[in-house]
Amino acid sequence: MDFDFSDDQEQLRDAVRKWVDKGYTFERRRAAVAAGGFDRAAWNELAELGLTALTVPEAHDGMGQGAIDAMVVAEELGRGIVLEPIAQAFIACSVLSHYAPADMQSAWLPRVASGEALVVLAQQERKARYRLNVCEAKAIQAQSGHLLTATKSIVPAGDKADAFIVPAQLDGKIVLFLVERTASGVTTHGYVTQDGSRAAEVQLANAPATLITTDGLAALELAVDTGIAATCAEAVGVMGKTVAITVEYMNQRKQFGVFIASFQALRHRVADMKMQLELARSMSYYASLKLGAPADERRRAMARAKVQLGQSMRFVGQQAVQLHGGIGVTDEYIVSHYFKKLTQLEVAFGDTLHHLGEVSARMQDTAGVFA
Incomplete structure (x- = not known):
């Protein structure tokens, strides 16, 4: 199998990396965190680069690119621990282009592509514990559509988004809806998360909603799997930069008159750390390559990838802090922010323990040493 990237993908990587290095400095990120954790100007710059349009079909003013291109983008944005949730653009595109009726696609996908509309997934509930089939949100039929009552937690940029993709119970099954943030009955409470990004609690009280699909659980699984693949790629970028910062520090820090990079135990x-990074990179590739697989195969692949990424993130983050010493956890020093990002990514779309359970539950009957 050929794992080389195409010339177009390398050019895409280079363009995003240049923007991160020159346009999204650590100082700009700190200012964005202080201002609330989401910078609409930065989001518009991502749109100008074509990143919000990357996976949108060409028929809806997008670039029509695939999962590998999205992986390249997410990895490079991870290097700069960019706060703006580009993964949500990939998720919205995936759900709407695969499941939404044609009129909804025409109304929303061009706006997603241009960056005009930030559409985010609002699926997490307090009792769900990452389980997608646990949903207490309720939908009822109304004369002009549907009305939703729900409370959704940790919605990315929830109080800044233009619309939400919301799963809810309708006639005993999970159905997927689109709810505009400005609709009646919608209230949001925004806050800054551990890694400095923005999220919100979203409450819907008989809020008008537009039906996306009655095959809600399958659509929700695709949405979350798209998010997992993007999270894995982003984590690889974060870990790669974390390792580079740590090595640079060890080549500058002296103890007993010599650089600590010369100590054999620390070199080991x-x-x-580099071994864990490469294991994570391999599984990130695996996740992105499996996004187009049948649902059962795709779900198994995402769980496997998230287990390895979770283990790698924890190891790389903790080792980076320990090799830096006390400065590694200070807010003024950059590596502490990479550590916090890795900590938050480890629990995004299901933590390591949850996905370990998913891997176990999805094993085939022939799995095991006695097969």
């Missing part, structure tokens, strides 16, 4: 720990 860096080697272990």
Whole structure:
């Protein structure tokens, strides 16, 4: 199998990396965190680069690119721990282009592509514990459509988004709806999360909603799997930069009159960090390549990838902090922000323990040493 990237993908990587290095400095990120964790100007710059349009079909003013291109983008944005939730654009595109009726696609996908509309997934509920089939949100039929009553937690940029993709119960099954933030009955409470990004609690009280699909659970699984693949790629970028920062620090920090990079025990720990990074990179590739697979195969692949990424993120983040010493956890020093990002990514779309359970539950009957 050929794992080389195409010339177009390398050019895409280079363009995003240049923007991160020159346009999204650590100082700009700190200012965005202080201002609430979401910068609409930065989001518009991502749109100008074509990133919000990347996976939108060409028929709806998009670029029509695939999962590997999205992976390249997410990885490079991870290097700069960019706060703006580009993964949500990929999720919205995936759900709307695969499941929404034609008129909804025509109304929303061009706006997603241009960056005009930020459409985010609002699926997490307090009792769900990452389980997608647990949903207490209720929908009822109304004369002009449907009305939703729900409370959704940790919705990315929820009080800044233009619309939400919301699963809810209708006639005993999970159905997927689109709800505009400005609709009646919608209230949001925004806050800054652990890694500095923005999220919100979203409450719907008989809020008018537009039906996306009655095959809600399948659509929700695709949405979450798209998010997992993007999260894995982003984590690889975060870990890669974390390792680079740590190595740079070790080549500058002296103890007993010599650079600590010369200590064999510390060199071994860096080697272990790089090994975990490469394991994570392989599984990130695996996740993105499996996004187009049948649902059962895709779900197994995402769980496997998230387990390895979770283990790698925890190891790389903790080792980076330990190799830096006390400065590694100070707000003024950049590596602490990479550590916090890795900590939050580990629990995004299901933590390591949850996905370990998913891997176990999805094993075939022939799995095991006695097969």
